[in-house]
Amino acid sequence: MTSLPSSDLNELVTLLISQSQEKEKKNKLPDMDYLYQVLDNLEFLRFGKNILDPEGKAAQKTYPWMAGLHKVVMGILRTKYLTPEYTDISLEIANAASLIVGKAWFNEDKKVLPLFAGLVAVQLRLVLQDEENVDAGKVDCCASLMKSLIDMAEDDDDLDDDIAGMMGAQIHEGLTFLIETLLKAEAQLNPEAKRPLFLIISFYLMTGAHAIFEREKMIYVKRCLKHIYEQAPEKEGMKELMEEIEETLP
Known part of the structure; x- marks a missing residue:
């Protein structure tokens, strides 16, 4: 396999699209090495965005790679009998891309949102199956995607009612599982x-x-959340939520 310069995200995505179209005929998936190169590029872009525009106030940029990458990722995730490695890298790419471009990532194809929300919810279940050996990075990725989906369901006035309803049901099912896990195994989960x-x-x-x-x-739930907050070594992003929880929950 010929290695591409890690800085050329557009060329990588073009190659992945070509691979996807060719491999559809052979029932194969794009090369994993290229997917990891894409993820590295996205993480680099995200790091630069956080440094140069930490509050997201800069003018909206266009991202020529976004539409093609969205198509590749969703194509992979809709593959039957997908291996865990492909699921993981696809969700990591989706999360990194959505953190860079915001809701534009999900606007690429709103029809797949209920399916995607259900997939993220299922992935959270799988990651949390063994409470004592949870991969915190995977939890963080799925939780970040779920937050973006909740934002979409809550704030997008143009979202079709049927899609919003199906999406909301998947989100609720996923979050209900997380709440049950928290109540059952809060002590066993790693910090x-x-x-x-x-x-x-x-x-x-x-x-x-x-x-x-x-x-x-x-x-x-309030007691569990308060205990996690009190024990957290780093409380960035948690303080305001904890104050709201204290005021709102019984």
Whole structure:
């Protein structure tokens, strides 16, 4: 395989599109090495964006690679019998891209949003199956994607009602599982995994979703979230959410 310069993201995506079209005929997936090169490029772009524009106030940029990359990633994720390695890299790419371009990533094809939300919810279940050996990086990736999907469902007035409804159902199912996991196994989870769980559960409940759940359950959830907050070595991004939780939950 010929290696491409790591800086040429557009060329990498063009190559992946070509590979995807060719390999569809042979029922094969794009080369993993190229997918990792894409992820490295995205992480580099994201790092630069955070340094140069930490508050996201710069004028909206255009990203010529976005549409093609979205098509490649969603094509991979819709493949039957997908291996865990391809699932992981595809979700990491989707998360990195969405953190760079924002909601434009999800606007590429809104019809796939319910399917994508369901896939992220299933992935969270798989990652959290063994509470004592949780991969915190995978939890963080899936929780970040779930937050972006919640934002989309809450704020996009142009989202079709049927799509929003199906998407909301998948999100609720996924977050209900996270809440049950938190209540059952908070003590067993490693600290690195607790932080993204705190952030996504708190964010979801503060959209008004807390009203869906029983009051008694929310009492216990509040205790768990407060315990995680108090034990967290780094509280960046947690303080305001904890204040809202204290004010809102019983």
